[in-house]
Amino acid sequence: MRVIIAPAKKMTVDKDSFAVERLPPFLERAERLKAVLQSMSLKVVEKGTKCKMARGQMVRWLAENHITGRADIRAFDQLGRRFRPELSTGDRDVFLKEPEDSR
Numbered sequence: 061m062r063v064i065i066a067p068a069k070k071m072t073v074d075k076d077s078f079a080v081e082r083l084p085p086f087l088e089r090a091e092r093l094k095a096v097l098q099s100m101s102l103k104v105v106e107k108g109t110k111c112k113m114a115r116g117q118m119v120r121w122l123a124e125n126h127i128t129g130r131a132d133i134r135a136f137d138q139l140g141r142r143f144r145p146e147l148s149t150g151d152r153d154v155f156l157k158e159p160e161d162s163r
Contacts, residue, residue, distance in 0.1 A: 114139050
């Protein structure tokens with residue numbers, strides 16, 4: 061029996077990649093968002109159709125109640141949705157559906 065050992069192939073140098081010149085401009089915001097999301101203890105899932113229904117109901121509620129101020133919007137409580145100040149930011153109010161009792 062003969063064993064043939066071939067020489068190792070020469071490695072090629074990557075000439076198609078670019079050197080990193082600077083970090084992406086949104087990296088700091090992404091890190092803050094990551095920290096906020098990791099600190100959340102609940103699972104928030106947006107379901108397209110349900111969100112759309114809630115937005116439509118909110119617009120109807122705003123019109124029927126002649127709501128003009130942002131503080132008044134936070135009183136919205138239909139379709140099981142409630143304002144969540146701990147998840148809201150300066151320019152975005154978060155309304156989540158309250159969990160149903162599992163009986």
